[in-house]
């Protein structure tokens with residue numbers, strides 16, 4: 001789009017027509033517009049000015065269809081959200097007098113306008129944007145604003161057409177160090193892998209910006225949002241300016257920024273995250289927020305989370321000593337059980353072939369997901385629980401059953417042919433479904449291979465939790481007619497040979513102290529918030545030691561004192577200097 005295709009309001013038309021004489025040459029027009037709205041070099045070339053004159057004369061207003069802007073993570077902030085965001089920052093610190101605004105990817109200029117309209121003290125404004133049509137939109141909006149508000153003092157404004165990744169923020173920061181600065185904006189919402197999938201190069205040149213330990217653990221697989229890169233670039237260059245930083249950004253990015261603050265030590269304090277409704281604001285379903293920090297203060301490592309609309313506080317998350325937690329107050333109260341679990345948490349059976357491997361009982365016969373009658377021996381058939389079955393306190397019943405073809409990962413499955421001919425015939429008949437499994441884990445493995453199986457799968461008593469839901473409710477899973485029940489790969493569990501051990505573990509896990517600990521360490525925004533890593537942080541021995549046997553007697557009436565003490569011994573056993581890990 002060039003200037004000729006710009007949508008200009010009638011007010012701007014009238015203004016330009018009325019002041020037509022000032023638009024005769026480039027120098028004059030730029031001088032006039034600087035006086036009218038503060039923008040330096042409104043037009044870069046005489047051609048641009050010619051285009052505008054043509055536009056005015058012919059009253060053209062051609063709107064072209066927008067090109068595909070996916071690679072630019074283009075979600076323009078609406079006027080109201082930008083106004084409210086600036087308003088909130090001003091309310092955080094009524095004494096601050098901003099004289100400088102930087103918007104690193106200013107788009108159509110909502111934040112610049114929100115700042116100009118609410119901050120009277122501004123002396124300088126810089127906006128950067130890669131997309132020329134948006135530069136025009138921003139410039140004309142600013143012009144319109146000053147036409148409507150001629151009495152307002154005009155700061156010096158530069159709207160720069162540039163790629164943010166090539167822009168010299170270090171130079172800009174050095175030149176403007178004495179200004180009370182507001183860096184505000186909404187950087188692109190796009191990740192490097194999304195850019196990869198559309199062959200885009202809208203990336204920083206040196207994208208090795210996250211090579212330190214711990215990052216993969218938090219974000220997974222080095223995938224990063226380019227908004228995160230821009231936020232880091234800004235904080236690196238501007239955190240020793242006096243002022244504030246405010247970015248509309250994905251929650252996942254904020255989680256990483258705070259995590260990295262431990263070693264970045266940016267001079268930021270009063271860190272806040274105000275959750276927005278991105279469906280309402282941007283018509284996308286991404287958890288996002290306004291992330292705020294006061295600049296040039298002793299570094300802080302925690303962040304208060306609030307609701308953007310009600311300002312209701314949700315939590316304070318971040319670093320507590322060496323732990324990165326979602327609720328610092330809960331963690332303070334329940335961190336006495338932080339450690340390493342003595343029981344290994346496992347994920348359930350994975351087979352990626354549910355149509356064949358999962359069956360249901362109808363009276364005295366089985367049917368599979370392909371609606372085929374299934375006639376097989378009983379031995380390899382086990383009850384199966386899924387996440388949705390784990391809402392109860394305890395269970396020994398199930399809706400579905402599954403075929404367990406191996407006792408250990410990689411076990412040869414030839415024995416099925418010999419020992420269970422009907423099961424083999426059924427599996428062989430449906431072999432195509434197994435061969436079509438996409439995941440590389442099945443490549444080169446025995447026919448009908450499954451994963452998430454081991455001795456622990458066949459232990460009779462289990463304590464399980466859903467990995468799909470946010471709830472940390474644990475279910476005691478008992479065998480049915482002496483046969484252990486399996487869990488699918490959406491569940492996590494620990495397993496036991498003795499019922500009292502399972503009962504005690506189940507009791508301890510559902511106790512409010514453990515629940516508080518889990519609430520403290522689980523970030524609910526994550527796609528899968530309950531993970532093996534999280535569960536492995538519960539030290540059962542420390543947890544057990546918090547209880548006096550007399551106080552638990554009522555809740556654990558089927559467990560004797562000897563069994564209770566045996567659990568203490570089991571979890572307290574040491575091997576060398578290490579606490580032993582069981583099962």
Ligand SMILES: C[S@@+](CC[C@H](N)C(=O)[O-])C[C@H]1O[C@@H](n2cnc3c(N)ncnc32)[C@H](O)[C@@H]1O
Pocket residue numbers: 071072073074075076077078104105106107108109110111128129130131134162163164165185186187188189202
């Ligand atoms: C999420 S939008 C937000 C725009 C504006 N900050 C706002 O709040 O409405 C991101 C903006 O970044 C711009 N952008 C994307 N990549 C850029 C780059 N490499 N350099 C400068 N701007 C870029 C897009 O064109 C888009 O206008």
